[in-house]
Amino acid sequence: MRLFIGIELPENIIAELHSLQNLLRKKVRRGRFPSKDNLHLTLQFLGETSERKVEDIIRSLQTVSKLNFPFKLSFNTHLGSFGHKNPVRIVWVGVKGKVAALLQLQTSIVGSMQELGFPAESRDYHPHITLARDVDFIDKDFLLDQERGEFDMGQLSCFKIDNFCLISSNVEQGKRIYNIVETFKLIETDAECKDY
Template sequence: MRLFIGVDLPVHLKEALVEFQSELRARGVSGFFKSQDNFHITLEFLGEIDPNKVITLSEIISQVARDCKPFDLNITGLGAFPSFKRPHTLWTAVNGDLDELHKVRDYLHVQLKDKGFRVEERQFKPHITLASRPNCNNAAMQDALAKKIGDFLVSEIVLFESKAIRGKRVYTDVFKARLET
């Protein structure tokens, strides 16, 4: 199973992100735009994992959720990895209670590592991917850089499975745990 742990977004925010993608297309941006169902914030990408490890992952996620409280985030603006001059990914920024988001992510990271899971060692940069392999050479992007998309309360952590179905990436919930404290 190809798995990752993340934060799902409420429907109203996913719809606002689709509208933002439409605005970007109208400005001349092209690329492979993510579908509404696939918008999320990745906390930890796990890759291919033996299905028998899902129980251990669920226990780790439950423990982290029990020890963390719900918090507010907001989605604003536009960014690119590695840069707008040579983008391979267009994303929108995650702001708000980043201390709490980092606490959840760091706690997950340590617990996963302690249980023998391979985890990413690069710096955590919370974002929501809008498009991959974008072409935005001639696009007027200035207004989009600071566009406010919306706010939401993070109240759960989700273990997602990523599958390729008929040539498209589909993310499905495997396990969810509510933040409790």
């Protein structure tokens, strides 16, 4: 099984991100845009995994979920990219809000997976949602202008993170399909916390 751990996004947030993808489509000659069903926030990629290990992974992630609390995030109002040449390898939108809580959750997950033999990535974790890949912009300065605030994406909503998922990734009839294997609810505090 090809597995990763990630955060599934609320439907209204997916709709906003899909609208953002449609804005991007008007600015490019070509690019590959993930299906809106596949938009998610990755926490750790596990890769090809023996089915025998899945129960251990689930038990370990259940422990992690009991040590982390819900929190709120929203998206930055500018785009970022990996690979600045045209075509751009990946165009993404980053997160803001309670990022420290997100990083704590991700660090807990990576630590628990290391105990099961899954190595941590050598590069720092950079939370983002991939909007497009291999993007050939009509205006090669578009991203630079956008990062300077010259392209208004509008305000994206704030949303609450109260769970994360173990997700399988398969190719079916030439399309990448994600399926949730297990969902892990973050522990709620007794007192209602408006900020998370």
